[in-house]
Amino acid sequence: MLQLNGGCHWWEGGSLVKDVIVPFFLGFYHAFKRTFTIKHPFVRLRWTDRYRGRVVLNIDRCVSCRSCVNICPNKTLEMVVYKKRLLPQYDAGRCCFCNLCVEVCPTMALSMSPEVEWDEYTRKGMIRPPDRFSEPIKPVAEKTVTVKILDKRRGVAHR
Amino acid sequence: MIELSFAEIVELILKVLIFPGVAFPLLFAVIVIWFERKFLARIMLRIGPLHVGPFNRTGLLQPIADFIKLIQKEIIVPENAYKFLYNLAPILAALVASLSVAFIPYAPKPDGGYWVIFYTPLSLLVILAIFTARPFIMVGAGWASNSKYCTIGALRAALQLLAYEVPIVLSLASIVIMSRSFDLSRIIESQSSIWFIVLQPIGFIVILISMMAELSRRPFDIPVAEQELVFGWPTEYTGTQFALVMVSEYYDLCAVASLITLFFLGGWMGPAIPFIPPMLSGIIWFLLKMAIVTVVIIMGRGIYPRLRIDQLLDAGWTVLIPLATIQILITLVTAQWWLPLVGGG
Numbered sequence: 486m487l488q489l490n491g492g493c494h495w496w497e498g499g500s501l502v503k504d505v506i507v508p509f510f511l512g513f514y515h516a517f518k519r520t521f522t523i524k525h526p527f528v529r530l531r532w533t534d535r536y537r538g539r540v541v542l543n544i545d546r547c548v549s550c551r552s553c554v555n556i557c558p559n560k561t562l563e564m565v566v567y568k569k570r571l572l573p574q575y576d577a578g579r580c581c582f583c584n585l586c587v588e589v590c591p592t593m594a595l596s597m598s599p600e601v602e603w604d605e606y607t608r609k610g611m612i613r614p615p616d617r618f619s620e621p622i623k624p625v626a627e628k629t630v631t632v633k634i635l636d637k638r639r640g641v642a643h644r
Numbered sequence: 645m646i647e648l649s650f651a652e653i654v655e656l657i658l659k660v661l662i663f664p665g666v667a668f669p670l671l672f673a674v675i676v677i678w679f680e681r682k683f684l685a686r687i688m689l690r691i692g693p694l695h696v697g698p699f700n701r702t703g704l705l706q707p708i709a710d711f712i713k714l715i716q717k718e719i720i721v722p723e724n725a726y727k728f729l730y731n732l733a734p735i736l737a738a739l740v741a742s743l744s745v746a747f748i749p750y751a752p753k754p755d756g757g758y759w760v761i762f763y764t765p766l767s768l769l770v771i772l773a774i775f776t777a778r779p780f781i782m783v784g785a786g787w788a789s790n791s792k793y794c795t796i797g798a799l800r801a802a803l804q805l806l807a808y809e810v811p812i813v814l815s816l817a818s819i820v821i822m823s824r825s826f827d828l829s830r831i832i833e834s835q836s837s838i839w840f841i842v843l844q845p846i847g848f849i850v851i852l853i854s855m856m857a858e859l860s861r862r863p864f865d866i867p868v869a870e871q872e873l874v875f876g877w878p879t880e881y882t883g884t885q886f887a888l889v890m891v892s893e894y895y896d897l898c899a900v901a902s903l904i905t906l907f908f909l910g911g912w913m914g915p916a917i918p919f920i921p922p923m924l925s926g927i928i929w930f931l932l933k934m935a936i937v938t939v940v941i942i943m944g945r946g947i948y949p950r951l952r953i954d955q956l957l958d959a960g961w962t963v964l965i966p967l968a969t970i971q972i973l974i975t976l977v978t979a980q981w982w983l984p985l986v987g988g989g
Binding site for chain 2: 505509513516517518520521522523524527
């Protein structure tokens, strides 16, 4: 009797309870759950310590051995003269964050930092001469949250 | 010339300007727009409006900021539009939408009257007449815009609104049978012992679904389907005209929430709140029930997918109208047992 319009009905493909009533209460349940997104400028994600973010140079430790320049697959690093010393210059636009330069460095002058927010407005700004290459990572925001739980139903959850 | 005393004039101004009149639907629109955005965001595990307004990043003044932005914008009239009707339609829409609040009683007064702007014993019919005027404005606006999206949206709106007025009127018939009056305040008075949602659950479901379709809210937002038609019949409107259209939608939501409260949830009926005069407590109960109905109506936008137009019309003509008719039959048969329960006689 109800199959009138070519079998296409608004309750088709499920039951009234499953498609109309259960979502209603599920919606309320979700409304009182913790949000998945974060209030970004005020709350930031804190990445794990071994996260491969910006490469940071320690000028005092560098011995100008060129190992990092030689091993870099993307020609990211280049030796330049800075305060009468040969030091690597870093092009963020070319970096693939492969960690090779950090591994090859004999004096541990290079390291990967968990800093991810270091955008530039120009292409030229992405090339970091040794002074900016070696600047310390910015302090994190007033409040941070970490990626902690890998939830089967919701994927990654912030706590 | 009608002689009015000073107290009556003050009361009239209070009614027209503050409570059921100008300020209340506007405030309702602002609060509901904010709540809708925030609530839908929370359902989708997002945060929602954040930066505008006081109280520690709640985005409370976001709707007002949006309105100010819209008012600043240029009004663009399409070249091929029929300009008179195009400019008239949003004003008419807001005007007609704000009319219905004038006939809805919100509380009983201590002297036996009701807190309503214009009292008439046939207020239910007036409200129905106001609701009947809405599709014509939409069709007029869509036709006057002279654009594909607007025309299709207007035709869909006409189909949907005309189809869903029938179940509304049929369900209201059983309410009128029950309360034996077209007077909205009498309908509330007759629910003093038992609410009509208990006596007529089928009618309540039919009215709730039909009213959501009348408001063209999800899952019935076919006339403004964003993915198919850009914004349906108000696509071409910009700036202040668009703001008027939006305001008219939320005025309609206010009226519909009031009407559902009034028909099925007993209006201002509720236990007396201590230390508060009965009229004020009546208003508080009315607004509380209105808020619940509004949340239920808004909820649909977060959880249900949109129907196709043929599915919608199919459901309207073959399911809701028979259900409403069945409700009338049940009411007629059982009226002799229920009528002693119904107050106000």
